[in-house]
Amino acid sequence: MPTPSSNPTPKTVFVVGAGASQEANMPIGSELKKSIARVLNIKFKFGGQMISGDHRIVEALRAAAEGSDPPSRDINPFLHAGWRICDAMPQASSIDAFIDSHRGDKQIELCGKLAIVRTILEAEAKSHLFVEFLGDHQLKFDRLENTWFNSFFRLLTEACQSSDLATRLKSVTLVIFNYDRCIEHFLYYAFQNYYGMSASDVAQLLQHLEIFHPYGTVGSLPWLNQNHTIAYGATTNSNQLLKLASQIKTYTESTNESLSDVNAIRSHMKTSDKLVFLGFAFHRWNMELLLPSATVETPRMGRRVFGTAYDISDSDTNSIRTELTKGVSFVNHLQIRNDLTCSQLFREYWRDLSFV
DSSP: OOOOOSOSSOSEEEEEOHHHHGGGTOOOHHHHHHHHHHHHOOEEOTTSOEEESOHHHHHHHHHHHHTSSSOOOOOHHHHHHHHHHHHHTTTOSOHHHHHHHTTTOHHHHHHHHHHHHHHHHHHHHHSTTOOOTTTTOOOOGGGGTTSHHHHHHHHHHTTOOGGGHHHHHHTEEEEEOSSSOHHHHHHHHHHHHHHOOOHHHHHHHGGGSEEEOTTOOSOBOGGGOOSSBOOTTOOOOHHHHHHHHTTOOOHHHHTOTTTSSHHHHHHHHHHOSEEEEESOOOOHHHHHHHSOSOOOOOOOTTEEEEEEOTTOOHHHHHHHHHHHHHHSTTEEEEEEESSOOHHHHHHHTHHHHOOO
């Protein structure tokens, strides 16, 4: 999100997956696959009446076809690519995995990315984090009281006055594997509400918090003053949808050193004092992105690793512990729990996670 801070070795790295956003009523991978299949199941009646699928994606595909070289009005190749994705979603481990399995197929890639943007924005609008702009423009914090979002905020602000917040945030890095903007959106409103800060002051404050999205996001939040902005949970037109889709990255793009932040992410992973995995599924390709083959590094004494592996089997959880022991050097405390949700992890290990 921001330009890298002056603190190159953050104290704690939080690695965040879909299971974490689920606590705010966002979809996990299996639910996202169903939504993607729904919007790409584009069918028309005789005469051109659309009977299924998403009309905004259809408009975006028409714009893409007309903007191609040479221009075309035929979107049938895209429709067939969308149907292939739709039919394969029950088999795929994730939409990311399917797109990567068909790397080089630009039609599948575009359809997949358009569907990701459309469904994630739709999910943001249905989440507990959505702010109804026709109302009082306030986040409903009571809906988030028992989630890890609230626990994370309490951790960030524990024994911390507003003048100390920048220093506290510099000791934290977030690596978010989700396409949504839940955490940034939440913190933007949380700091305003808790400290009585102005929106502009919070926007400036959050520049001290390093946030990486290895697979990109569905767009930049307006207060970040970056390109390709869209409000949390907003609706897009076809041209905007196409531009936002270009911000989504495949696995190959996310691990390309010239196109991504992969080197910075790995550096933070290697030099952190604490690693915290929240709602992360520990898929092998994501582990490789975070922790490539072991390299020589400066020993860090007392390094600690915590994480949720909720709903993962005992056998696989043990395998994950073994992988982390090999991949993360100098660990003397490892707690990966498949019986705790993200919010429960904070309650269980509050003193260990504390910045105080």
